[in-house]
Amino acid sequence: MTRGCFVTGTDTGVGKTVVAAALAICLRQRGLNVGVMKPVETGVGERGSTLSDAEYLRAAGGAVDPVDAIGPYRLAAPLAPLAAARQAGTVIEMDRILTAYERLAAGHTLMVVEGIGGVLVPIGHHFNVRDLIARLGLPTVVVGRATLGGVNHALLTVEALRQRRIAILGIVLNHAAIPSEPSWKRPDAIDTRQGDSTVELVKELSGVPVLGPLRHEPMLAQARDAGLGKVAAEDAVRTLADLIMKGVP
Numbered sequence: 001m002t003r004g005c006f007v008t009g010t011d012t013g014v015g016k017t018v019v020a021a022a023l024a025i026c027l028r029q030r031g032l033n034v035g036v037m038k039p040v041e042t043g044v045g046e047r048g049s050t051l052s053d054a055e056y057l058r059a060a061g062g063a064v065d066p067v068d069a070i071g072p073y074r075l076a077a078p079l080a081p082l083a084a085a086r087q088a089g090t091v092i093e094m095d096r097i098l099t100a101y102e103r104l105a106a107g108h109t110l111m112v113v114e115g116i117g118g119v120l121v122p123i124g125h126h127f128n129v130r131d132l133i134a135r136l137g138l139p140t141v142v143v144g145r146a147t148l149g150g151v152n153h154a155l156l157t158v159e160a161l162r163q164r165r166i167a168i169l170g171i172v173l174n175h176a177a178i179p180s181e182p183s184w185k186r187p188d189a190i191d192t193r194q195g196d197s198t199v200e201l202v203k204e205l206s207g208v209p210v211l212g213p214l215r216h217e218p219m220l221a222q223a224r225d226a227g228l229g230k231v232a233a234e235d236a237v238r239t240l241a242d243l244i245m246k247g248v249p
């Protein structure tokens with residue numbers, strides 16, 4: 001059975017792609033044959049020259065597999081998958097995702113799969129991200145925000161995964177870019193207190209390993225490869241890579 005992890009998040013824009021790409025790089029540096037996947041992506045082509053998540057992960061994974069294999073459903077509308085599929089007049093099928101996953105997994109020792117949005121995001125008529133994780137049988141890495149509001153989102157996500165007995169390797173709290181603040185502002189004393197207390201409370205209450213917080217890495221916005229290299233070398237990512245290599249306890 002192929003090992004690996006499903007990188008989910010507490011929300012959209014929390015840093016799933018950055019964490020998944022950094023994990024792929026870190027695991028490849030350890031000599032492992034890593035495959036990457038973004039089963040469903042929306043808003044493809046909407047972001048001008050920015051790489052889609054599938055392309056971003058493909059580059060981090062060594063650009064081995066074709067982008068259509070890494071991303072079997074790449075939809076244009078920047079909406080939740082169920083809505084984007086409806087707009088495109090299509091239906092996202094679980095079986096097509098599972099077949100694409102099996103094909104990729106057959107060529108790799110470890111798979112790093114990025115989810116979409118959070119765990120209850122609807123994908124097809126009768127399934128959501130959590131159902132997909134359960135079918136893939138991969139343990140999860142949960143990416144959350146190391147900011148005020150991060151405690152509730154992290155604990156809700158853990159509860160939703162536990163309800164379905166889905167393994168959680170760890171939560172990584174991240175200082176992702178803030179969309180309303182395109183240029184990074186140095187955190188003030190209140191931001192720092194809020195971030196620290198979020199991390200402390202998630203550690204105290206979640207019952208799973210809590211890694212990070214991942215530092216905000218300004219280089220990511222300027223030179224992707226150099227920025228990802230720095231994130232891949234962070235303790236949080238290295239510890240997650242150890243946990244992925246060990247597999248579910």
Ligand SMILES: Nc1ncnc2c1ncn2[C@@H]1O[C@H](COP(=O)(O)OP(=O)(O)OP(=O)(O)O)[C@@H](O)[C@H]1O
Binds near residue numbers: 015177
């Ligand atoms: N630690 C970090 N330092 C600096 N920028 C970051 C960090 N983590 C994420 N970002 C930036 O924040 C933005 C959102 O991150 P990312 O695309 O990884 O989120 P996501 O959860 O994958 O979003 P989506 O739901 O769209 O897939 C990106 O511009 C990314 O480069």
Ligand SMILES: [Mg+2]
Binds near residue numbers: 016017018053114
């Ligand atoms: Mg992403």
